[in-house]
Amino acid sequence: MPKQLRHKSQCYVYLLSKAYQKGHGLVQKRLLPYGLTNIQYVVLVLLWHQEGLTAGEIGKLLVIDKATLSGVLDRMVDSKWLIRRQKKSDKRIFRLYPSKKANRLKQKLVEERRDANEELLSGFTMEEKILLRRFLMDLL
DSSP: OOHHHHHHHTOHHHHHHHHHHHHHHHHHHHHGGGTOOHHHHHHHHHHHHSTTBOHHHHHHHHTOOHHHHHHHHHHHHHTTSEEEEEOSSOTTOEEEEEOHHHHHHHHHHHHHHHHHHHHHTTTSOHHHHHHHHHHHHHHO
């Protein structure tokens, strides 16, 4: 192994960033035909589990700033992935729901993400996958 690579292989931040790039790219490639970005997919997954969240609640759960999330949600509403409903008792509050389109494609999108995970981790044993997940969760 060249000296430059040996040095980089000792830098966990570098290795994590390269692993992120590879994983992000695999998922992005699979979501592209649907017109979704990775973050949009994550928003859908959250809303499939907890319908009716507000933008603020989504931002807190996903640790995304309001400015970034606002654009993401607007694009998802415009492209018919989400439905935005105003709360009757407080017109300032809007709740978000997956659209019929999102629910219709849910299984396929979940399969795409699962397949990307399998491709990324194809060289790992089940035990290694479990350990990797535990280590990554510990970093959060």
